[in-house]
Amino acid sequence: MSDNEPENEEIRTDGTGIVAxxxxxxxxxxxxxxxxxxxxxxxxYFERARREDQDLRTESDYVERDVLxxxxxxxxxxxxxxxxxxxxxxxxxxxxxxxxxIGAPANPSNTPSIILxxxxxxxxxxxxxxxALNPELAILGGQKLMADxxxxxxxxxxxxxxIAIVPFLNKGSARRPVEQPFWAAVGVFGVVLxxxxxxxxxxxxxxxxxxxxxxxxxxxxVVFGTVTYAVLKTMREGYMYDxxxxxxxxxxxx
Amino acid sequence: MADEFIKxxxxxxxxxxxxxxxxxxxxxxxxxxTKQLIEPLSSGASEGIFNLIAVxxxxxxxxxxxxxxxxxxxxxxxxxxxxxxLEKRRxxx
Numbered sequence: 001m002s003d004n005e006p007e008n009e010e011i012r013t014d015g016t017g018i019v020a021x022x023x024x025x026x027x028x029x030x031x032x033x034x035x036x037x038x039x040x041x042x043x044x045y046f047e048r049a050r051r052e053d054q055d056l057r058t059e060s061d062y063v064e065r066d067v068l069x070x071x072x073x074x075x076x077x078x079x080x081x082x083x084x085x086x087x088x089x090x091x092x093x094x095x096x097x098x099x100x101x102i103g104a105p106a107n108p109s110n111t112p113s114i115i116l117x118x119x120x121x122x123x124x125x126x127x128x129x130x131x132a133l134n135p136e137l138a139i140l141g142g143q144k145l146m147a148d149x150x151x152x153x154x155x156x157x158x159x160x161x162x163i164a165i166v167p168f169l170n171k172g173s174a175r176r177p178v179e180q181p182f183w184a185a186v187g188v189f190g191v192v193l194x195x196x197x198x199x200x201x202x203x204x205x206x207x208x209x210x211x212x213x214x215x216x217x218x219x220x221x222v223v224f225g226t227v228t229y230a231v232l233k234t235m236r237e238g239y240m241y242d243x244x245x246x247x248x249x250x251x252x253x254x
Numbered sequence: 255m256a257d258e259f260i261k262x263x264x265x266x267x268x269x270x271x272x273x274x275x276x277x278x279x280x281x282x283x284x285x286x287x288t289k290q291l292i293e294p295l296s297s298g299a300s301e302g303i304f305n306l307i308a309v310x311x312x313x314x315x316x317x318x319x320x321x322x323x324x325x326x327x328x329x330x331x332x333x334x335x336x337x338x339x340l341e342k343r344r345x346x347x
Contacts, residue, residue: 097275098275099278099279099282101284101285205288206288207288
């Protein structure tokens with residue numbers, strides 16, 4: 001047994017063995033005075049995880065496994081508990097403070113005036129309302145090539161087709177939006193388009209001009225995509241690049 | 255930088271939550287209304303001291319959410335950029 005390991009569990013007071021971390025432990029004001037909070041914390045966290053991993057590997061009963069991950073207890077459990085506590089607290093808070101609302105009972109013998117699908121299908125429902133985009137052809141004497149409803153169904157095919165080819169695209173090695181600003185902007189475009197199409201689907205309920213709503217449906221996604229591209233480009237050249245320098249050194253971006 | 259972001263986000267979400275609760279009492283006739291939370295004040299809003307306090311707090315929370323996020327996300331970072339730029343020019347001379 002080496003010298004610095006105590007033979008019993010008592011803390012010796014002669015300066016050997018385990019020493020209470022008194023003068024090396026930073027006070028709260030010292031912690032607060034640190035200006036490199038997040039990057040320092042990230043570094044310390046990963047450094048500590050790496051050290052624990054190294055210690056585990058050097059133990060005599062260590063068995064190499066295929067899966068390398070954080071243990072469920074305590075890491076994952078503590079995180080999940082805090083998330084679950086937040087949502088339980090949110091439910092309790094809202095149910096305690098918001099006014100109760102009990103609507104009129106549904107009348108099964110009466111069809112409602114506005115029929116809508118479930119909210120997560122609103123984007124598809126919005127694609128059925130593209131009447132203004134269905135082109136009139138001069139060769140047909142100003143008639144439309146297909147009915148508006150056929151056009152809407154075909155528009156659904158375009159969106160579903162675009163999503164269906166995603167698994168066949170080369171995804172590259174990028175793991176965060178800063179590394180691929182263009183594709184991140186494409187993703188933001190798609191998300192915002194889904195949102196605005198959903199709002200178009202409920203245009204009967206939207207308190208705004210319908211024509212303006214239709215224009216914004218296709219204008220806003222372009223705006224948000226452009227802003228995302230610009231912001232990510234700037235972040236890549238700016239401070240985030242420094243913050244993630246250690247990460248990029250391991251796996252440089254293309 | 256990250257601290258300023260979470261301060262702004264905390265103010266926006268916390269104060270916005272408080273505004274939403276009060277507006278759901280005083281500016282919502284029905285949760286099926288398309289103008290819930292932004293309707294004119296309901297009829298009983300000016301009766302009694304507690305209703306008056308709540309109605310004024312509703313505006314306080316709304317503007318605190320907007321101005322707080324604006325301050326920590328735009329004004330303070332912009333001010334710091336200006337200060338560091340001025341410092342740089344002063345050192346260059």
